[in-house]
Amino acid sequence: MRWRGRRQSANVEDRRGQSGFSRAGFGRGGRIAVGGTGGGIGGLIVIVVLMLVFGINPMQLLEDTTTSTEQSGPSGQSASGADELRDFVAVVLAETEDVWQRIFSANGGDYREPTLVLFSGQVQSACGFAGAAAGPFYCPNDEKLYIDLAFYEELRRRFNAPGDFAQAYVIAHEVGHHVQNLLGTLPEFQRRRQAMTERQGNELSVRLELQADCLAGVWASHTDRKGLLEEGDVEEALNAAAQIGDDMIQRRTQGTVVPEAFNHGSSEQRHNWFERGLESGSPEDCDTFNAPRV
Numbered sequence: 001m002r003w004r005g006r007r008q009s010a011n012v013e014d015r016r017g018q019s020g021f022s023r024a025g026f027g028r029g030g031r032i033a034v035g036g037t038g039g040g041i042g043g044l045i046v047i048v049v050l051m052l053v054f055g056i057n058p059m060q061l062l063e064d065t066t067t068s069t070e071q072s073g074p075s076g077q078s079a080s081g082a083d084e085l086r087d088f089v090a091v092v093l094a095e096t097e098d099v100w101q102r103i104f105s106a107n108g109g110d111y112r113e114p115t116l117v118l119f120s121g122q123v124q125s126a127c128g129f130a131g132a133a134a135g136p137f138y139c140p141n142d143e144k145l146y147i148d149l150a151f152y153e154e155l156r157r158r159f160n161a162p163g164d165f166a167q168a169y170v171i172a173h174e175v176g177h178h179v180q181n182l183l184g185t186l187p188e189f190q191r192r193r194q195a196m197t198e199r200q201g202n203e204l205s206v207r208l209e210l211q212a213d214c215l216a217g218v219w220a221s222h223t224d225r226k227g228l229l230e231e232g233d234v235e236e237a238l239n240a241a242a243q244i245g246d247d248m249i250q251r252r253t254q255g256t257v258v259p260e261a262f263n264h265g266s267s268e269q270r271h272n273w274f275e276r277g278l279e280s281g282s283p284e285d286c287d288t289f290n291a292p293r294v
Helices: 042-051 079-106 151-157 164-183 185-193 198-225 233-243 246-254 267-280
Strands: 012-014 115-118 122-125 128-131 137-139 144-147
Touching: 012 079, 079 115, 079 164, 079 198, 122 144, 137 164, 144 164, 151 164, 164 185, 164 198, 164 233, 185 198, 198 233, 198 267, 233 267
Parallel strands: 012 115, 115 144
Antiparallel strands: 122 128, 137 144
């Protein structure tokens, strides 16, 4: 992705090195993440966190470190590398702001920009306390995205999803949840889920997560039109979407696949919905809730 020299978002809050209890109050509401099984990308991670050090899914597998930066995109290994990675995510966030501001404006709406919080180890959000094992997540109560940049190393190593555009996809997915929040989709999902059985709630959650994948694809489509994508970028994002499917994660963590426990979608579903948004470039084609099949 051609990101160097581009505008960086001012909506980045760097809490790295701070105590997880230093900011924000406790609140109600669930975190929404890139992948996992239960409440966000952090669901399955809890299982793997016991097996390794971090977990699984864009939030559920996090430990080991490697020095290669060419394939993995911006690196956070050294102080200078961490600064570069911070700059990278600030540019990606700025690009999401530009795209969604334009889309909302074209439809007579106003896009309220979210804040991206960088943390290390643990963090306090308006949705509660979370450790790095929870992976990247979105909190609708404070309209902030949260990410420990160390997660990107696990995305490359354990999820076999290298590349800077795979990293950008993670942020775009969480921004997709913010878009859902602004449109009222996320509050409606949370309301409806309270009256459902666990299985019904999981099925609805899959549709919510796949829509966020599709919206991430919409962003990627507009970014491509701006000439910012390089050869292999699309493949990196599609691979990342597939690598964090519930079926792939279940195989890694428990050796068997239990479809009724899915709450983010299979590898094929996540790949397909991201690709749908990418090819269309229109949020109208991301209506997973009314699709007969997802």
